[in-house]
Amino acid sequence: QQQVKQSPQSLIVQKGGISIINCAYENTAFDYFPWYQQFPGKGPALLIAIRPDVSEKKEGRFTISFNKSAKQFSLHIMDSQPGDSATYFCAAQEGGSGSARQLTFGSGTQLTVLP
Amino acid sequence: EAGVTQFPSHSVIEKGQTVTLRCDPISGHDNLYWYRRVMGKEIKFLLHFVKESKQDESGMPNNRFLAERTGGTYSTLKVQPAELEDSGVYFCASTQNLEDTIYFGEGSWLTVV
Numbered sequence: 001q002q003q004v005k006q007s008p009q010s011l012i013v014q015k016g017g018i019s020i021i022n023c024a025y026e027n028t029a030f031d032y033f034p035w036y037q038q039f040p041g042k043g044p045a046l047l048i049a050i051r052p053d054v055s056e057k058k059e060g061r062f063t064i065s066f067n068k069s070a071k072q073f074s075l076h077i078m079d080s081q082p083g084d085s086a087t088y089f090c091a092a093q094e095g096g097s098g099s100a101r102q103l104t105f106g107s108g109t110q111l112t113v114l115p
Numbered sequence: 116e117a118g119v120t121q122f123p124s125h126s127v128i129e130k131g132q133t134v135t136l137r138c139d140p141i142s143g144h145d146n147l148y149w150y151r152r153v154m155g156k157e158i159k160f161l162l163h164f165v166k167e168s169k170q171d172e173s174g175m176p177n178n179r180f181l182a183e184r185t186g187g188t189y190s191t192l193k194v195q196p197a198e199l200e201d202s203g204v205y206f207c208a209s210t211q212n213l214e215d216t217i218y219f220g221e222g223s224w225l226t227v228v
Contacts, residue, residue: 004157043119043206043219044158089158101213102148102160102171
């Protein structure tokens, strides 16, 4: 059973548009929600992350919106650029002492930004 | 500073053969993880080392997979014998402390034919 569900699987956006990727989770023990960006042939790289004590975090053109009651979080990319074309993964980490803090990933979204 | 490095970057082997993947974490990172992504699905956790000790290997799929981290530096992941469903990309990641950012390597792409 997939613990973090991500949608859409693929997304095509025009340059300058807004890209929105959504994730939902079930495990209420998750206490850290990062987004990773992966370019072809590279490993996932941390893009932005949020903890559940805030509802939104913004870094440049990238914003995470977090809804704790709905157990959902989303990534918004404003003014999307062709260089943003990549695969985006949402993830979640479980807290608590003794936890290995391993990441549980969503299935990924292939974003294509058209010039 | 060098990032997480993995070797080989690509490997094609026949079913039944053995493959050993190597990961060199960022220097000083005690925590080392192995993940894999198969068939375009989600990236899944395999196991976690703290120095040379296996802290959590709950994600290892079966006993055909063996991970080691001798001396607490680099790690190896051996698949023996390889099966078709083992094809995918194997990522290694490391972090100094559990609260810090986890850094991923570029992955080892394994194709079993």
